[in-house]
Amino acid sequence: MMIPPRNVSNVTNGTVWINETEYPALGIQVFSSDPDLTPQEALNFTWECLNFTGKYMIIQVNFTNTSQVSITLPLDTIKLTFWD
Numbered sequence: 001m002m003i004p005p006r007n008v009s010n011v012t013n014g015t016v017w018i019n020e021t022e023y024p025a026l027g028i029q030v031f032s033s034d035p036d037l038t039p040q041e042a043l044n045f046t047w048e049c050l051n052f053t054g055k056y057m058i059i060q061v062n063f064t065n066t067s068q069v070s071i072t073l074p075l076d077t078i079k080l081t082f083w084d
Contacts, residue, residue: 016083027081028061033074043068043076 015022030043044064051058061078063069070076 023083024081025083027079027083028059029079029081030061031077031079032068033070033076 016025017023026049028047030045032043045061047059047061049057050060059080
């Protein structure tokens with residue numbers, strides 16, 4: 001059973017203050033497996049938090065050029081950073 005989406009703009013667009021420094025509520029980085037390309041060059045993407053509860057979070061990641069996402073080894077990687 002799918003839980004209806006909540007207002008999650010505070011995760012997608014929100015920030016938190018930690019020790020007088022502002023951080024995004026959730027940071028997402030994608031790293032290319034191609035050493036000659038930076039993530040911004042190879043894997044341009046946007047993301048949005050669609051829903052979350054105390055047990056799970058649904059994040060939609062949209063790549064501008066899906067043909068650049070690796071399908072063989074070594075794979076591209078994604079890093080999530082939760083600040084709060």
